[in-house]
Structures are given as structure tokens and as C-alpha cells.
Amino acid sequence: MENLQQYISINPNIRFGKPCIKGTRIAVGDILQWLASGMSYEDILNDFPSLRQEHILAALSFAAYREQVSQIIAA
Template sequence: MTHEELLARITIDPGVCHGKPCIRGRRIWVSLILGMLEGGMTEQDILAEYPELVVEDIRACLAYANELARGGFVDLLAG
């Protein structure tokens, strides 16, 4: 999956979760997944906690964080 395809899995919608970046189609914040990774959880741990997710969703969160860390602007379409 390309970087752009991963980023397409992240959405920002002012009407969903107060406009926080979320995994597309879910009310799961990118920051929640990043916090779990920071806390030492593995991809498999996260997938066990949130069985509706797939590995690409976790990697999409990392791709989003990577863009922000590089000072990039992530242009996401709502919903």
C-alpha cells in the first residue's frame, strides 16, 4: 500500500469526534492508536483490542504522524 493510500484511510470531519483525525469509517482517533504504540503495544495487541481494524489502519496512523513530524500539511477530505 502506498503512502497516499495509507493517508486516504485517515479522515477529519468536524461532525465526527470533534474534528479529530480518525481512521476512516471509525470513531477511533489517530492519537489513540499512536498512544498505544508509544505505550509499547504491538500491532497485534491493538488489533486484538480493536478487531474491526486491520494492520493498514495502524500504518495509516504512522503515515499521518510522519507527515506532521516532517512539517507537512495533510490535506484530508471530510468523511
């Protein structure tokens, strides 16, 4: 997904700086946990009407990008 900044914001005054869906207090991690617990896109969208499918895809893309760029530094 291109242009994640369109959907994701990081603000130290919202959710302690966790990446969130713009205009909400819903963190990327929240969406990932809901998906991991077995919720479907439809379940999430029904429970949180302020979200759209693009937000879920942006959260997944954000997490995939972070995983790709994270490194483990051996001590």
C-alpha cells in the same frame, strides 16, 4: 504510505475533528498512544477488530507527515 485519504478522515462532527480511521471513531492519536504505551500491532488488532494493519501504518504515516510539515514560528 500513499493515499492516506483512503484510511484517514477528518470530520468536525466526529471526535471534534481529530483525524480518525475511516468508518470508526478511533483517532490517529489513540493509535499513537497505544503504540507509545508498548502495545504491539497484534494487541491493538485483537482489542479493536475493526482495525487492520494498514490502519496502523496509515496512522503512523499521517503522524510522520504532520511532523515533517509542522513549523515552529518564533515570536
